[in-house]
Amino acid sequence: MNSVCVIGLGYVGLPLALSFAMKGYKVYGVDSNPDLIGELKRGETHHLESYKGKTIQEILRQQLQNGNFVPMLDYKEALGACEDIIVTVPIPVYGGKPYYEYLILCAREIKENLRPGQLILLRSTVVPGTTRNIFLPVLEESGLKCGRDFYLAYASERIAEGRAFEEFENMPTALAGFCEVSTERAVDLIKVICRAEVVVASSFEVVETAKVIENLQRDINIAMVNEFERFTKAMNLDIFEVIKVANTHKRVNLLYPGPGVGGFCIPNAFYYLNAKAEEIGVELKLSKTARMFNEGIPAYISDLVIKTMEKYSTSKKVAVLGIAMKDYSSDDRLSPALEIIEILRQRGVEVKAFDPAVKKEYEFKVNTLQEALEKVEVVLILARQHGIDFEKIFEFIPPQKAIVIDTRDVFTSKQAQEKGFVLEKI
Ligand SMILES: NC(=O)c1ccc[n+]([C@@H]2O[C@H](COP(=O)([O-])OP(=O)(O)OC[C@H]3O[C@@H](n4cnc5c(N)ncnc54)[C@H](O)[C@@H]3O)[C@@H](O)[C@H]2O)c1
Incomplete structure (x- = not known):
């Protein structure tokens, strides 16, 4: 055998x-x-x-x-x-x-x-x-x-x-x-x-370097689309729609923006390449800028949550849906969701987070969607999961009272208008 x-x-x-x-x-x-x-x-x-x-x-x-x-x-x-x-x-x-x-x-x-x-x-x-x-x-x-x-x-x-x-x-x-x-x-x-x-x-070095830059190009691509998002937001356009249209060009392959970049692979790529680059005297300006930009996204999302609460005069409570570092994953290593939650809590926001796929326990984590949505108006979507039915949000919060901050393109503005909830998309 x-x-x-x-x-x-x-x-x-x-x-x-x-x-x-x-x-x-x-x-x-x-x-x-x-x-x-x-x-x-x-x-x-x-x-x-x-x-x-x-x-x-x-x-x-x-x-x-x-x-x-x-x-x-x-x-x-x-x-x-x-x-x-x-x-x-x-x-x-x-x-x-x-x-x-x-x-x-x-x-x-x-x-x-x-x-x-x-x-x-x-x-x-x-x-x-x-x-x-x-x-x-x-x-x-x-x-x-x-x-x-x-x-x-x-x-x-x-x-x-x-x-x-x-x-x-x-x-x-x-x-x-x-x-x-x-x-x-x-x-x-x-x-x-x-x-x-x-x-x-x-050589080993060719494959090792190819692997690191495969990951790094995703980091840079994500930084780029998150920058584009700031522009489309100010233009009152939906970045997800803009990217879908741009990607119909056969030589364009933009990734989608989100609440940040997590997991073990992509955030580490710059530091792997940079460790060698420093040794051989090469400066990785563009890659570093992209990495720093991505590391700043959780603070940007947290700001968006607080500004939204102020704009609609809500209580300082938020239901976070999805803790994993990406959609349909149980992996919360280096997850931007954890950073966003930490910043929000430091800024006095009460957080209840629900993610049935993530195994690790946290004091802010609850076991059901209902518990997360109890007595809140603001819902922050950070990851899709098979165990989260986003339609059910409106069984626990009346649509006219719900304010959904959506970083994953779960809802369209049309759905928000029809149902009557406030939709804040990145
Ligand atoms: N997770 C991914 O999607 C992915 C994709 C491509 C490449 N990688 C790479 O693959 C490697 C593994 O990643 P992962 O996500 O599986 O990591 P992981 O943390 O999930 O698993 C690593 C395992 O190695 C064990 N371990 C650590 N040191 C050990 C030792 N000395 N002897 C025996 N076991 C030891 C740990 O206990 C852990 O269970 C990493 O280099 C990662 O960058 C990961």
């Missing part, structure tokens, strides 16, 4: 591990978080992925039952059983600086257990140069030589949360190996789960 070890069982690693398991691989899933391993062993996950009509919860339970997926804390057992090892541990950004410790700890654990013939495929998003200059030297502390005794490749991960299974399968994978054998082994491994093209690049 073929086997593979996947290290880091988060938003990427878990569905990746299960994709191999569904292909009949024995997958040893390693994670350093004991609570997570406990949950996975019980068949529990809060992820919102699905594949061919099955939820990730169903897939997880099935693959645990048939023995194809074995979650564990122990590197030794997992690495002892596999020739191929995939790494998906994160490099968070703290205070604008990438923090390599999780990746280094992971490399040290691999080094302790490394055997001749093994392939290590790094899939984390990294600062360009990390695979060669940070990851590889730790592995070689084992005394084994890369390209002779063991093999190393880098393949960027391009999935969007919520579409992970489908995108592992159908998104082209960019990959580079340390040597020919590393590349061949890594391509063969990726092809187990990826039907799309595997794009082989000339």
